[in-house]
Amino acid sequence: MRFGIVVFPGSNCERDCYHVVDAVLDSPVRYLWHADADLSGVDCVILPGGFSYGDYLRPGAIARFARIMRAVEEHAARGGLVLGICNGFQILLEAGLLPGAMLRNRSLKFQCQDVFVRVETADTAFTSMCRPGQILRLPIKHGDGNYHADPRDLAARAKVVFRYCDADGRVVPEANPNGSMDGIAGLANLAGNVVGLMPHPEVCAEPELGGTDGLVLLASALRYWEER
Amino acid sequence: MSKQAAWEAVGLTEEEYERCRRLLGREPNHLELGMFGLMWSEHCSYKTSKVHLRKLPTAGPRVLQGPGENAGVIDLGEDLALVFKIESHNHPSAIEPFQGAATGVGGILRDVFAMGAYPIAILDSLRFGEPDGRSRYLLGGVVAGIGWYGNCFGCPTVGGEVYFEPAYAGNPLVNAMCLGLVRHEEIIRGRAEGPGNPVLLVGAPTGRDGIHGASLLASREFDEQAEERRPSVQVGDPFRGKLLLEACLEARATGLLVGVNDLGAAGLASACSETASRAGTGMEIDLDRVSRREPGMSAYEVMLSESQERMLLVVKPGGEDVVAGIFARWGLEAAVIGRVTSDGIIRVREAGKVVAEVPARALTGEAPTYMRPEHEPAYLTATRSFAPERLPDLEPAESGRILRQLLAAGNLSSREWIWRQYDHLVGANTVLRPGSDAAVLRVKGRPLGIAVSVDGNGRYCYLDPRQGGALAVAEAARNVAVSGARPVALTNCLNFGNPERPEIMWQFREVVEGMAEACQVLGTPVTGGNVSFYNETLGENIYPTPVVGMVGLLEDIALATAQGFRAAGDHIVLLGLTGNDLGGSEYLKLVHGVVGGLPPHLDLEEERRVQELCLEAIGAGLIRSAHDCSDGGLAVALLESAFTAAPGAHGFEVDLACVPARKAVLRRDCLLFGETPSRIVLTVRPQHLEALLKLARRHRVAASRLGEVRQARVTMRHGDDFWVDEPTAELEAVWRGALACTAEGTA
Numbered sequence: 017m018r019f020g021i022v023v024f025p026g027s028n029c030e031r032d033c034y035h036v037v038d039a040v041l042d043s044p045v046r047y048l049w050h051a052d053a054d055l056s057g058v059d060c061v062i063l064p065g066g067f068s069y070g071d072y073l074r075p076g077a078i079a080r081f082a083r084i085m086r087a088v089e090e091h092a093a094r095g096g097l098v099l100g101i102c103n104g105f106q107i108l109l110e111a112g113l114l115p116g117a118m119l120r121n122r123s124l125k126f127q128c129q130d131v132f133v134r135v136e137t138a139d140t141a142f143t144s145m146c147r148p149g150q151i152l153r154l155p156i157k158h159g160d161g162n163y164h165a166d167p168r169d170l171a172a173r174a175k176v177v178f179r180y181c182d183a184d185g186r187v188v189p190e191a192n193p194n195g196s197m198d199g200i201a202g203l204a205n206l207a208g209n210v211v212g213l214m215p216h217p218e219v220c221a222e223p224e225l226g227g228t229d230g231l232v233l234l235a236s237a238l239r240y241w242e243e244r
Numbered sequence: 245m246s247k248q249a250a251w252e253a254v255g256l257t258e259e260e261y262e263r264c265r266r267l268l269g270r271e272p273n274h275l276e277l278g279m280f281g282l283m284w285s286e287h288c289s290y291k292t293s294k295v296h297l298r299k300l301p302t303a304g305p306r307v308l309q310g311p312g313e314n315a316g317v318i319d320l321g322e323d324l325a326l327v328f329k330i331e332s333h334n335h336p337s338a339i340e341p342f343q344g345a346a347t348g349v350g351g352i353l354r355d356v357f358a359m360g361a362y363p364i365a366i367l368d369s370l371r372f373g374e375p376d377g378r379s380r381y382l383l384g385g386v387v388a389g390i391g392w393y394g395n396c397f398g399c400p401t402v403g404g405e406v407y408f409e410p411a412y413a414g415n416p417l418v419n420a421m422c423l424g425l426v427r428h429e430e431i432i433r434g435r436a437e438g439p440g441n442p443v444l445l446v447g448a449p450t451g452r453d454g455i456h457g458a459s460l461l462a463s464r465e466f467d468e469q470a471e472e473r474r475p476s477v478q479v480g481d482p483f484r485g486k487l488l489l490e491a492c493l494e495a496r497a498t499g500l501l502v503g504v505n506d507l508g509a510a511g512l513a514s515a516c517s518e519t520a521s522r523a524g525t526g527m528e529i530d531l532d533r534v535s536r537r538e539p540g541m542s543a544y545e546v547m548l549s550e551s552q553e554r555m556l557l558v559v560k561p562g563g564e565d566v567v568a569g570i571f572a573r574w575g576l577e578a579a580v581i582g583r584v585t586s587d588g589i590i591r592v593r594e595a596g597k598v599v600a601e602v603p604a605r606a607l608t609g610e611a612p613t614y615m616r617p618e619h620e621p622a623y624l625t626a627t628r629s630f631a632p633e634r635l636p637d638l639e640p641a642e643s644g645r646i647l648r649q650l651l652a653a654g655n656l657s658s659r660e661w662i663w664r665q666y667d668h669l670v671g672a673n674t675v676l677r678p679g680s681d682a683a684v685l686r687v688k689g690r691p692l693g694i695a696v697s698v699d700g701n702g703r704y705c706y707l708d709p710r711q712g713g714a715l716a717v718a719e720a721a722r723n724v725a726v727s728g729a730r731p732v733a734l735t736n737c738l739n740f741g742n743p744e745r746p747e748i749m750w751q752f753r754e755v756v757e758g759m760a761e762a763c764q765v766l767g768t769p770v771t772g773g774n775v776s777f778y779n780e781t782l783g784e785n786i787y788p789t790p791v792v793g794m795v796g797l798l799e800d801i802a803l804a805t806a807q808g809f810r811a812a813g814d815h816i817v818l819l820g821l822t823g824n825d826l827g828g829s830e831y832l833k834l835v836h837g838v839v840g841g842l843p844p845h846l847d848l849e850e851e852r853r854v855q856e857l858c859l860e861a862i863g864a865g866l867i868r869s870a871h872d873c874s875d876g877g878l879a880v881a882l883l884e885s886a887f888t889a890a891p892g893a894h895g896f897e898v899d900l901a902c903v904p905a906r907k908a909v910l911r912r913d914c915l916l917f918g919e920t921p922s923r924i925v926l927t928v929r930p931q932h933l934e935a936l937l938k939l940a941r942r943h944r945v946a947a948s949r950l951g952e953v954r955q956a957r958v959t960m961r962h963g964d965d966f967w968v969d970e971p972t973a974e975l976e977a978v979w980r981g982a983l984a985c986t987a988e989g990t991a
């Protein structure tokens with residue numbers, strides 16, 4: 017499977033994603049420039065974290081209009097894999113590939129910390145190697161992760177993939193770092209080929225960085241693609 | 245405007261005005277005078293500090309670039325090098341904390357990537373008044389500003405320090421350090437080589453912000469009008485900063501760049517004259533080609549603007565289109581504004597006319613140097629004569645109460661409220677995160693690790709500047725050593741009051757000499773840094789505050805050692821002798837309300853031996869955790885290790901009677917809270933205890949087993965006398981929550 021990592025002006029996790037796919041997963045990967053429309057040969061598109069276009073208006077609000085996003089939408093519609101991490105998730109929401117919107121964190125502050133998330137479904141491309149209820153420890157680093165959606169719209173268009181939880185897997189307010197509705201940390205479209213999440217699996221995929229729980233997302237994608 | 249008003253308006257004295265007239269051979273015009281005013285400001289010229297800074301050792305086997313460039317560079321082995329520097333942004337942050345701190349980060353990032361390096365880490369060293377009222381507002385604004393720039397730019401903020409002292413109430417300190425990685429052959433210097441080479445101004449358009457920031461803000465003390473200087477504070481754009489980084493590094497990869505310089509203090513005037521001066525060349529620039537944010541800007545404003553996110557590039561002939569194309573792709577402007585000349589003159593044109601013509605050297609190397617008068621400050625007689633040993637000793641029954649008081653103190657409580665607002669993980673290199681003595685970063689594809697710490701205790705320097713300077717270097721080195729890294733070099737930021745006062749000059753010289761001696765003994769040269777004078781508000785000076793940014797190297801990243809206890813049953817060992825050292829301590833300030841006495845005595849040879857021992861023990865794989873014992877003393881060091889412990893190891897039991905003592909009788913308060921330097925708290929597996937003690941004997945370092953890591957409970961006893969015996973969780977809650985409560989005003 018070949019990965020492509022979109023580079024918007026202001027993306028800043030693209031190198032980290034590239035590193036994990038290349039050096040840890042040992043899979044072919046290339047950067048995709050925001051102003052291009054060419055995804056040829058790419059099976060899995062990653063929209064990385066960062067502050068696309070500075071995020072001065074609203075996270076992801078400008079990036080959704082980038083030329084590459086039309087190609088990403090077509091790629092998703094064809095069943096291609098798309099993973100949006102943090103700013104990438106925000107862009108997926110703004111682009112309408114996933115429902116809902118992000119508000120400022122409840123604390124009104126940027127927060128960087130490890131959180132626990134519970135895998136709510138293994139029926140997506142990026143959680144196919146997980147078991148439902150599995151608990152992952154992943155870092156978050158964002159200022160706008162307070163997810164909000166119309167519950168009916170959410171249920172009609174997406175499924176919840178990750179919820180913030182405590183170390184024992186309980187989705188409780190104390191374990192919710194940003195005020196996100198129902199503790200939602202990540203979503204998938206109904207087909208399961210498009211996933212967005214606030215935590216950053218790419219900085220949590222090697223033992224020397226203190227954890228490897230993030231690796232399962234990309235490893236799942238690999239297996240999903242082989243078995244499809 | 246009279247002549248006198250003219251030179252005073254740009255911050256020059258009459259003698260300095262005469263000097264620039266002599267150098268020019270005529271009267272300087274308005275623009276030229278403005279350029280001299282900025283370039284000869286204390287901030288840009290180091291005219292007062294230069295004679296003393298020469299005492300600092302700057303050479304070493306690893307040093308590839310010492311002071312005088314955008315940043316220092318050390319060799320990491322093979323083809324890799326590390327670029328790093330610290331800089332102050334005190335005055336802008338005092339006036340506008342968010343933008344002041346943000347642009348401080350932006351500026352230090354540019355210094356590092358101007359050298360061709362990719363920034364890998366930021367650290368910040370902060371000083372505020374006691375966290376209430378305006379200081380609380382400043383703290384919130386500064387932390388948010390640092391986070392905003394670093395988080396958006398995508399460089400992790402991996403460490404730092406903060407102190408709260410009334411001495412900083414009117415004049416907070418914001419020092420930012422940045423490190424970057426570069427291959428040897430890719431290092432670019434800020435030199436305008438090659439007459440005829442085109443000169444490009446790239447990045448943001450030039451606006452009216454930050455004019456005279458360096459001369460009027462950074463090189464004067466504060467008074468009632470300080471607020472009105474808010475327009476002198478620049479406004480940052482981290483998004484554009486990130487684009488500038490990407491474009492600069494892409495341009496570097498073409499091999500077309502000859503020299504690069506950041507536009508910081510004194511804007512174009514500084515970038516042009518410094519790059520030309522370093523290369524022994526001159527430069528002609530045409531202001532009509534400078535892209536501007538607004539119409540109607542004068543030549544004066546364009547030359548002196550401190551607009552952020554700009555860089556000056558000197559490019560190989562014919563390379564300008566390729567380079568401009570790269571910047572255009574990143575959505576940035578790039579304009580050829582002139583060329584390098586061979587006559588050594590900075591010649592500025594506007595509308596076809598020459599509007600300034602000044603020798604580059606006159607602006608840089610010919611700046612005046614001062615050997616200002618100095619005098620030992622009078623307050624020292626009083627502080628020195630204070631004898632802490634005459635105070636009543638701590639009653640054991642009081643230990644628990646006082647411990648809580650210390651754990652809740654602004655200077656000792658957890659800093660998590662701050663570093664949680666910083667992305668400390670982006671880059672995927674952070675092996676030891678904030679909350680340990682040093683941050684440790686890996687270098688992808690190499691076994692190597694880089695440890696870094698910033699440190700500087702202003703109170704110690706206030707009480708004994710020479711000793712305080714040495715202690716700052718020693719502690720920064722110790723912080724790096726306990727993480728398993730050998731300290732190799734440092735950058736420093738010297739924050740002082742008004743140097744025109746002889747007392748301040750005396751403090752400055754003493755601190756520098758103290759640092760120089762410590763650098764010699766510990767083998768850590770200084771590769772550059774920054775001096776910030778005039779940190780004074782309405783006659784109130786800050787504590788003399790040198791901040792040391794120490795860099796250390798681990799040959800094997802797997803040896804990176806954190807401060808937190810690892811597992812119940814591990815033995816706790818204290819390295820180093822403990823004395824009756826209360827002078828300058830947090831305990832003395834908090835419990836007895838005294839800032840007095842002498843700071844603890846530092847024996848540099850002993851310090852070196854303790855660090856060597858720690859490094860060898862970590863290298864031999866004996867050590868489970870290591871923590872520097874400093875502010876708050878042994879009790880606080882032990883608790884910090886317990887609070888940052890791995891699950892299952894949240895307590896300890898120690899017998900303080902086992903502490904190796906310098907004096908026959910140790911006071912109880914000194915045992916618990918004294919701040920004797922050159923001490924390290926280690927833990928080892930039981931089977932490694934003997935090996936560690938044997939190693940300590942070989943290094944002639946006092947070492948003693950104090951007790952064991954336990955679960956859930958903290959027990960500190962002296963023989964059979966129990967001084968503290970409490971659940972860890974209760975103490976931890978005090979320590980962890982204190983800063984958030986004060987910072988958010990919920991206390």
